[in-house]
Amino acid sequence: NPMWTKVRNTQKLDSNGEPLDRYDAIVDEQTHEVLWPSRHSWEDLMALQAGYREDGKLHLFYSEWRCQIVGSEEQLFKPEYMMYYKGKVEVDSFGKAYLHITHMGDRDDKGKLTELDPPDVRPVSLFMGVDPASSVKESSAWSVVMTVAVDVHRNIFILHRLSDPILPPDVRPV
Structure with a gap:
């Protein structure tokens, strides 16, 4: 499956060179390439991000859609x-x-x-x-x-x- 090959090639690798099971919805910010364009376009993701930002929950967007760890200063339960x-x-x-x-x-x-x-x-x-x-x-x-x-x-x-x-x-x- 060419899409799976593309996904595997965009993933970060663990210490053994194996792909991690984490997928960032945004593959490349410069080119606006997204992981699953038929499901969530660049525009859709930017609208989602704006909504999270407006609600003061931008850290959730990065956690849920970008698989990026939330910093300790943003933790809900410190x-x-x-x-x-x-x-x-x-x-x-x-x-x-x-x-x-x-x-x-x-x-x-x-x-x-x-x-x-x-x-x-x-x-x-x-x-x-x-x-x-x-x-x-x-x-x-x-x-x-x-x-x-x-x-x-x-x-x-x-x-x-x-x-x-x-x-x-x-x-x-x-």
Whole structure:
């Protein structure tokens, strides 16, 4: 397939000279050559880029369409935002969930958590997100199932996370 040969020849290579599985939608900015012209023309991509820029999310365009790593200054979840905790969720007889935080610490604590006495008890809403990694290709992203608790101040507490390279045929209901 001549298009596949062209794609392989435009890819960056890994340390073994093998093509990386990353495709930039824009092959050559000077000539306005795009990866898949019948699907996304140069003009289409420039309009998309302008929309992302207008929304203040240009980094997403580069991440999603150009396969270019987002700089740490543009990360949505920065390491300094992270807090660490130990605790458990309890649900009362009315179905209201509460997070009982028994230990808390931040990144600078180097993994040491401070015991809270009494525990910090917060009403929370519970959510579950699922990213099934629906491709059956070996190189597909990992499947993720995550449950979180969110308090009234929009603090997000990760309760449970399962992330594995589980291919869809292997996923079974529990």
